[in-house]
Amino acid sequence: MLFLYISGCTAPLMMFSSASSIAQMQAGFTPAAAALCVSAIAFANTVARFIAGSASDKFGRLPSLACAQILSFVGLGCLMAATQENQSFFVAGLILLGICYGSFVGIYPGFTVDQFGSKHNSVNYGIMAAGFSLGGVLGPVILTVTADGSNFSLAYISATSVGLVGAVCWLVCIRLLSKNKKEFNRRTAT
Template identity: 45%
Template sequence: MNLDKKRWIILLAGCFINLCLGSIYAWSIFSSAMADYFNNSLGMNVTALDLGIVYTIANSVGPITMISGGWFNDKIGPKKVILVGGIMWGLGMFLSGFATSINFLVVTYGLIGGLGLGMAYGSTISTCVKFFPDKRGLIGGITTAVYGLGSVILPPIVTKVVASTDATFAFKAVGIAFLILIAVSCLFLEQCPEGYKPEGWEPAVAKAGAAPKNLDWKGMIKTPVFYTMLLLLTCGAFTGMMVIPMASPIAQNMVGMTPAAAAAAVSVLALFNAFGRIVAGTLSDKIGRINTLTLACVLGGAGLLCLYFTGAGSVAQFYVGLSVVGVSFGSFMGVYPGFTADQFGPKNNSVNYGIMFIGFALAGYFGPMIMKNTVAKYGVYQRAFLIACVFSVVGVIFTIIYRALNKKSN
């Protein structure tokens, strides 16, 4: 089978892997259930907000292995790298089923799982994008969308499992299932040959004076546009990283929804997150990456304002705000793999995108932290939404700076 056909099988395998990895977005379901388990079974006094540190660490450590895993991915291929990362992610989930404290979860889910997730996710995205130089936006959108779909499928399953057993059993069952699915999917992966071009496709001729392509990480971090892109990613991801891990508690405490209805809201958020990745990825191939990201920043601000004005019982308005936030966040996740490859070249994108993902990690750290501290101080979620809205506005400013820098370099 030639590569033009085989690449679609590789894409499908990558999507199955990302489906498992994307379960991190279902953390709000696990956190609520684990808080109940700690309180009711172990006599502790913790809330879902207290468990936010676990999610924060899992996202914050990801770039470490995205960068190192990206280097190994370019040297030895994705199969071994993603297998190791996938084992760590599944094992972290499984071991979390034995948790007796928040610190235990920090080690198992946050560190073991988070490091494994970063290694596998970065290599999966990079490998798929390299095989489709003719469709970078679309493929980046599809692979990251499936990552988001993990939290569409998982919340109702976890909710039912928890209702009949408890949160610890859910962690163990999901961890074992992910180990098996990722290991099998890795059998179909292979490394993309350098300089691969699909039959009948030729890359666009670079404009005279355009920035050199295929920069390594050292060359990338010397460019001003890199820092603009990294901070833009931080602003764009901040909204989602603040709302997603707390979606279930917000639905229950701010709107008054039941746990089952809150789980459904998390699935809706994930669905629009995935939808935004595909649509934005495809749209960015047509109107440009930066135009798409500008629109995503505006949508993020609009969604946050909608949530800000949502009160108890305003279920429909809550769903609208949540959905718009999901589309905005998904747009950034879908566009950035191709955006990074366009700007700095595809050859070293495994490492380059891992470094760029530090912007996401910053959002993953500060988003939940600001949410927790704001709610603890004021007792409401609305002030946190306003802070996130400011980040969306700053994101628009960074898109303007990017255009100026890019115009100057060309």
């Protein structure tokens, strides 16, 4: 769960701190328009927390997290395709990353309670929140190490790779949760 949280936060947090400057360098936005891009991320993040929380209550935590991670992949693809001639790809990519981030942050408290109970939730979620923090460190480090002038393709590819590690973690979570559920059902049946 911790590594899945890291993977879900890395790409969005990579962009949040540098979205304005990247928008100007990569997509040719004016400083004022770049500031609006940052506002779009914030709005998407806020709205996604409510929508994803509700969706995870209805459809399940892991399916909702999978959808959020897929949106992150699409968002990173949009960012890779963005140029000065098609700035809308850049805005779409930022919005999708904002949705991904808001979804993870909105779902994880409930997901943590579901898995570990509410008795020690403040400690348990504190441990999970370390994933958010590590993603907040990893994302900007990836950006710093891989950025080449106004070319951020390697950063986007690296963030996608982190997301793919998260997809593996998602599969592990599904397997473990399924195994735990079968064990619980076996115990309660006897």
